[in-house]
Amino acid sequence: MDEEPERAKRWEGEFERTWELLVEDESGSLKPSVEDILFKAKRKRVIESQGQIRLGMMRHMYIVLDASRTMEDQDLKPNRLTSTLKLLEFFVEEYFDQNPISQLGIIATKNKRAEKLTDLAGNPKKHIEALKRAVDTTCSGEPSLYNSLSLAMQNLKHMPGHTSREVLVIFSSLTTCDPANIYDLIKTLKSTKIRVSIIGLSAEVRVCTVLARETGGTYHVILDESHFKELLMYHVKPPPASSSSECSLIRMGFPQHTLVSISDQDSKPSFSMAHLDSTVGPGLTLGGYYCPQCKAKYSELPVECKVCGLTLVSAPHLARSFHHLFPLDAFKEIPLEEHQGERFCEGCQGDLKEQNVYICPSCESVFCMECDLFIHDTLHCCPSCVHSQP
Amino acid sequence: MASDDELSLLLIVVDVNPLWWGRKAQEEPEFSLSKCIDAIMVLGNSHLVMNRNNRLAVIASHCQESHFLYPSKHWKGGDFASDENSAGSRDGKFELLTVANDLIVQEIKHLTARTQVRGQQTDTLLAGSLAKALCYIHRVTKQLEAGQEMKSRILVIKAAEDCASQYMNFMNVIFAAQKQGVLIDACVLDAESGLLQQACDITGGLYLKIPQTTSLGQYLLWVFLPDPDQRSQLVLPPPVHVDYRAACFCHRNLIEIGYVCSVCLSIFCNFSPICTTCETAFKIALPPVLKAKKKKPKLGT
Numbered sequence: 001m002d003e004e005p006e007r008a009k010r011w012e013g014e015f016e017r018t019w020e021l022l023v024e025d026e027s028g029s030l031k032p033s034v035e036d037i038l039f040k041a042k043r044k045r046v047i048e049s050q051g052q053i054r055l056g057m058m059r060h061m062y063i064v065l066d067a068s069r070t071m072e073d074q075d076l077k078p079n080r081l082t083s084t085l086k087l088l089e090f091f092v093e094e095y096f097d098q099n100p101i102s103q104l105g106i107i108a109t110k111n112k113r114a115e116k117l118t119d120l121a122g123n124p125k126k127h128i129e130a131l132k133r134a135v136d137t138t139c140s141g142e143p144s145l146y147n148s149l150s151l152a153m154q155n156l157k158h159m160p161g162h163t164s165r166e167v168l169v170i171f172s173s174l175t176t177c178d179p180a181n182i183y184d185l186i187k188t189l190k191s192t193k194i195r196v197s198i199i200g201l202s203a204e205v206r207v208c209t210v211l212a213r214e215t216g217g218t219y220h221v222i223l224d225e226s227h228f229k230e231l232l233m234y235h236v237k238p239p240p241a242s243s244s245s246e247c248s249l250i251r252m253g254f255p256q257h258t259l260v261s262i263s264d265q266d267s268k269p270s271f272s273m274a275h276l277d278s279t280v281g282p283g284l285t286l287g288g289y290y291c292p293q294c295k296a297k298y299s300e301l302p303v304e305c306k307v308c309g310l311t312l313v314s315a316p317h318l319a320r321s322f323h324h325l326f327p328l329d330a331f332k333e334i335p336l337e338e339h340q341g342e343r344f345c346e347g348c349q350g351d352l353k354e355q356n357v358y359i360c361p362s363c364e365s366v367f368c369m370e371c372d373l374f375i376h377d378t379l380h381c382c383p384s385c386v387h388s389q390p
Numbered sequence: 391m392a393s394d395d396e397l398s399l400l401l402i403v404v405d406v407n408p409l410w411w412g413r414k415a416q417e418e419p420e421f422s423l424s425k426c427i428d429a430i431m432v433l434g435n436s437h438l439v440m441n442r443n444n445r446l447a448v449i450a451s452h453c454q455e456s457h458f459l460y461p462s463k464h465w466k467g468g469d470f471a472s473d474e475n476s477a478g479s480r481d482g483k484f485e486l487l488t489v490a491n492d493l494i495v496q497e498i499k500h501l502t503a504r505t506q507v508r509g510q511q512t513d514t515l516l517a518g519s520l521a522k523a524l525c526y527i528h529r530v531t532k533q534l535e536a537g538q539e540m541k542s543r544i545l546v547i548k549a550a551e552d553c554a555s556q557y558m559n560f561m562n563v564i565f566a567a568q569k570q571g572v573l574i575d576a577c578v579l580d581a582e583s584g585l586l587q588q589a590c591d592i593t594g595g596l597y598l599k600i601p602q603t604t605s606l607g608q609y610l611l612w613v614f615l616p617d618p619d620q621r622s623q624l625v626l627p628p629p630v631h632v633d634y635r636a637a638c639f640c641h642r643n644l645i646e647i648g649y650v651c652s653v654c655l656s657i658f659c660n661f662s663p664i665c666t667t668c669e670t671a672f673k674i675a676l677p678p679v680l681k682a683k684k685k686k687p688k689l690g691t
Contacts, residue, residue, distance in 0.1 A: 058652055097569070162652040241653075247670040249649040249661060254635045256646075292646035310647070315636040316592060318655050319561040325654060326558070347525035349458050374528045378566045381559045383521035387455055 056164030056241040057321050058250075059102035060120060061095075062152040063088065064169040067110035070202065071139040071172050076225055080172055080201060081139055083225060085131050088170075091232045092131070096124040098236050098324075100317040101302055105155065106130060107148050111141030112177045114148035120155060122302045143171070145207070146178035146185055149196070153185075156194055162248045165194045166217075168235055171208060172201035182207060186214050195239070199231050238324055253310045255289040255301070272299045323380035331358035331372055339366060346384050347371035360384060397443035398617055399530060399542040401523050402430055404459075406450045406498070407514045408507060410550040410580070421603045427498060429607035430547070434460075434494075435487045436615055447526060448494055449519050450501055453511050456519035458526075459497040460490055513553035517560045520544065520574075524566055543573040543595065545614050551581045564589045575614055579603050584633065591632045594618075598627050639667065 065088070067081065076083040095104060104127055105120040118130045149167065156165040176182075189196060189211075197217035198208045204221050212219035222228040269284035288297045294308040302313040333356050336343075343352045345368040358372040359365070365384035367375065375382060404426070411423045434446045448459040527542045534540055544567070567574055567589075575595040576586040582599060590597040600609050613626055635644040638659040648657045654668035664671050 057655060247651070247653050247665075248672050249658065249665075250652055251647065252650050253647045254645065257632065257634060314634040316561065316564075316588065316634065318636070318650070318657070319558070320565055321655055322558055323562055347522060348529035349461070349522075349526055350529050370529060370532060371525050374525060378569055379521060379524060379562060380566070381517075381521060381562045383518055383525060386518035386521060386556070386559050387515050 055238040055324055057099065057101065057238055057324065058163040059099055059166060059238060060105075060156060060159050060163050061102065061166040061168060061235075062105045062107055062120070062156065064114075064148045064152065064167060064171075065106060065108045065117075065134075066143045066170055066172045066201075067108045067134075067137055067139050068141055068143040068173045069139055070174070073172075076201075076228070081137075082135060083228075084170055084201075085135055087225075087229055087232055089128050089131050090229070091236065092124050092127045094233065094236045096122075098320070099238060100320045101311075101313055105152075107151055108134065108137070109143040109145075109148040110137075110139060112144045112147070114144060114151045116151065122304070123300065142175060142177045143173050144178055145169070145171070145176040145211075146180060146182050149185055149189065153189060153192060153194060157192055160248070160250075162250065164239060164241060165192070166235075166239070167194060167196045169196065169198040169208075170201065171198055171205070174202055174205060176207065183210075186211055189215050197235060199228070201228075238321075251310065253292045253305070253312045254314060255292055255298075255312050257289055257314075258287045270297050272297050328376060328380055328382060329361055330376070331360055331367065333358055345371055347375065363387075397445060397534075397538060397540050398437075398441065399445045399447065399527065399540055400434070400437045401447045401449065401527065401542065401544045402434065403449045403451055403516070403519050403523060403544060403546045404430060405514045405516065405547060405549040406452055406502065407512075407550040408453070408502065408505075409512050410514075414549075414580075418603065421606075423498075423502075425604075426547070426606060427494065429610055431491050431494060432607050433545075433610040433615060434490060436611060438487060438490070439484070440615075445530070446490065447523075449523055450498060451514050451516055451519035452501065452505055453507055453514060454505055456515060456522050457497065457501050458522075459494045459501075462493055462497050513556075514548075514550050515556075516546065516548070516553075517556040517563055520546070520563045520567070521559070524563065524570065524572065527570065527572060541571075541618065543575060543618065545575045545577065545610075546586060546589075547577045547579070548583055548586060549579045552583050552585050557585070560585050560589070564592050568593050573618055577606075577610065577614060579606070587630055587632045588634070591629070596621070596626060597630055 065084065071081040071084070072079050074080075092104065095102070101122070103120045103122045104118075104124075106117040106127060107114055108117050109115075117134060118127050121127070148169070152167050156167075159165055194215060195217045196211055196215045198212055198219045200208060200219065200221040202221070204219075208219050211217075218234075220231050222231060269286055270288075272285060272288055285297075285299065288299050289301055289312065290297055291305045291308065291310060291312055293310050294305060296305055296307045298305070298312065302311070302317055304311050336352060336355055336357055339352075339357050339359075344350075344366075345352055346365040347367050348371050350368060352366070352368050354369050356369065358367045358369065360367070360382045363382065363384045365382075406423065415422055430448065434448065438444050438446055447461060450457050450459050523544055527544075531540055531542075564574070572593065573595040574586075574589045574593045576583070576590050576597045578586065578597070578599040587597050589595070596613060598609065598613055600606060616624060633644070635646060636648060636657045637643065638645050638648055639656045640658055640660075643659065645657070645659050648659055649661055650657055651665040651668065651670065651672075653670050654665060656665060656667040658665075
C-alpha cells in the first residue's frame with residue numbers, strides 16, 4: 001500500500017526564521033513587504049501554469065462540505081462554517097466564470113450521514129442560494145467520508161467519459177465514521193477515474209493523504225484564511241486531463257435569444273422549463289431561449305434541456321474557455337536599472353516606479369507590475385501583441 | 391444624485407482609420423474627422439462639467455497603434471500656468487476644458503501626420519485599444535484614495551468594419567471588462583458590428599447605429615452622456631437582437647445545433663471522426679458486433 005516515501009515533516013526540517021522575511025521600510029511600515037510576498041505568490045501561480053498540456057474543460061465537480069462538530073470552532077472568524085461558506089460562494093462564481101460549460105454539485109456531511117444540498121447543475125445561482133441557506137445549519141456529529149464519497153460516486157459514475165470527474169472535500173474533523181472499509185472505496189474511485197482533492201482545516205490526516213495520492217488529487221492543509229482562499233482558487237483552473245479520458249464530439253445546441261415586447265402582436269407568453277423543479281411558482285415570460293431541437297423555453301444558459309437532453313450553450317460561453325487553450329506566456333522580469341528605454345508603461349500609460357519591469361517576450365514592450373498581474377489574471381492577452389498582428 | 395465620493399470615468403475610443411475617413415471625405419464632405427473630434431470634445435467637456443469629480447480619457451485607435459490623446463504622456467497634469475500653448479483660457483472657459491481640448495487637437499494632428507499605413511494592415515486595432523483602456527482603468531482604480539468609488543465606462547466610436555482575426559482578443563477583452571464592471575457602449579457610424587453588439591450585450595452597455603452622421607454630437611449627448619444609474623429613467627434606443635449562434639469551423643455557416651470537440655472546443659456542423667483543429671481521433675459508438683456462430687465441422691466418416 002505504501003510504496004512512495006513520505007515527505008519529511010515540517011518539524012524534521014531546518015529551523016526557519018520566518019520573521020526575517022518581513023522587513024520594515026524607512027517609514028516603519030510593513031505594507032511593502034507584505035505586498036511583495038502576496039505578489040510573489042501570484043507570480044508563482046502564473047509561472048507554474050505554463051506548458052502545452054491537454055486540459056479537461058468540461059468538468060463535473062462535487063464539493064463535499066464537512067458540517068460536523070468541529071466546524072463550530074472559532075479559529076476562522078466568526079466560525080469555520082461561516083467562513084467556509086463565504087469562500088465557497090466566491091469559489092462558485094469564479095468556477096463558473098472560468099469553466100462556463102461545467103457543472104457543480106454540493107454535498108454536506110454530518111451525523112455520520114451525507115446529504116445532497118444541490119444536484120449537479122450548470123447554473124451558479126442555485127448553488128449560491130443553497131450555500132446562503134446553509135449558514136443556519138447546526139454542526140453536529142461526525143462526518144462520514146465513505147458515505148459522502150459514495151454518494152458523489154453514484155452520480156459521477158454515469159457522467160460521459162470525456163468530462164473530468166472531480167470531488168473537492170473540505171475536511172475539518174480529524175476522524176471519520178464509515179460503515180465499510182474506505183480503502184475498498186478508494187480502489188473503486190480509482191477505477192472509475194474520479195479525482196478527489198482535499199483541503200484540510202485542522203491537521204493532516206493519513207487517510208486523506210492516501211485518498212488524494214491514489215486518485216491523483218491534491219491534499220493541502222490551510223494555514224489561515226488567505227491561504228484557504230488561495231487553495232480554493234487553485235481548483236478553479238481546469239486540471240490536466242488524464243490520459244484515459246475519452247475525447248468525443250459533443251452535440252450542443254446554440255439557441256437564439258428572442259426578445260419580444262408586449263406591443264408585438266404575435267408574441268405569446270409561455271412557461272420556462274427551468275421552473276419545472278424549482279420552488280418558485282411558474283412565471284409567464286415573453287422572450288427567452290428556445291431549444292433548437294424541441295422548442296422548450298429556457299430563461300438562462302447554459303442549461304441541459306429537460307425535454308430532449310441537448311446541452312444548450314451560447315458561443316461566448318465557449319469563448320470564455322479559449323484563454324486556457326492559448327495561455328499567455330509569463331513576462332520576463334528585469335530590474336529597473338537595466339531597462340534602457342523610456343520609463344513608461346505601455347499598458348496604463350503610467351510612469352514606471354517599481355523595482356522591476358516586465359517585458360513581453362514576443363513584442364518587447366514594457367509593463368509595470370500592476371499591469372502584469374492584471375494582464376495575466378484577467379485580460380489574458382498582451383495589449384501590444386494585438387497591435388503587431390499582420 | 392452622485393455623492394462627492396463617487397467618480398465617474400468616461401473613456402472614449404475613437405476609430406481614426408485613415409482609409410475609412412479618406413473614403414468618407416469623398417462621399418460626404420460635410421462630415422470629416424475634425425467634425426467628429428469636435429463632437430467628441432463636446433461630449434468630453436459635458437462629462438467633465440456634470441460633476442466635479444468626473445474624469446475623462448480619449449484614445450485614438452489607428453491601424454498600427456493606439457494612442458492616448460488625453461491624458462497625454464507629454465503633459466504632466468496640473469501644470470496650467472507654464473503651458474506655452476495656452477496662456478490661460480482665451481474665452482473664459484474652465485481651464486481644464488481648454489487644456490483638454492487643445493491637447494486632443496494637438497495629439498490627433500501629430501498622430502495622423504506621423505503614421506503611415508503599411509502593407510496589408512488596414513484594419514483598426516480596436517481590441518488593442520480596449521485592452522490598453524482596461525489597463526488604464528485598472529491603474530486609476532488602484533490609485534484611488536480610500537473611500538472613493540469609481541464607476542467607469544468605455545464609449546467606442548466605430549467607423550470601419552469589423553476585423554474577424556481579432557475575435558479572440560476581442561472576446562478576452564469583453565470578459566475582462568465584464569469582470570471589472572466596466573460598461574462598453576458603442577456608437578457605430580457606418581457598418582453594423584457584430585462584435586460590438588456582443589460586447590454591449592455582455593457588459594450591459596448601449597449599442598446604437600447612427601442614422602445621420604452629421605448629427606453625431608446630438609446622439610452623443612442624448613444617449614451616451616447620462617450615467618448608467620440614470621439610464622433606467624430615460625427612454626433610450628431599444629436593445630438590438632444579438633445573434634449568438636456559433637459559426638462552424640468548416641464552412642463558416644451559422645448553426646443552431648453542432649458538434650463540439652471536447653479537447654479544443656471547435657465547432658463542427660457534421661460529425662467527423664477526426665477534429666481538424668487538434669487532430670484528436672474520436673470514438674464513435676458502434677452497435678455491438680455479433681460474432682457469427684461457428685458451424686461445427688461435420689465429422690467425416
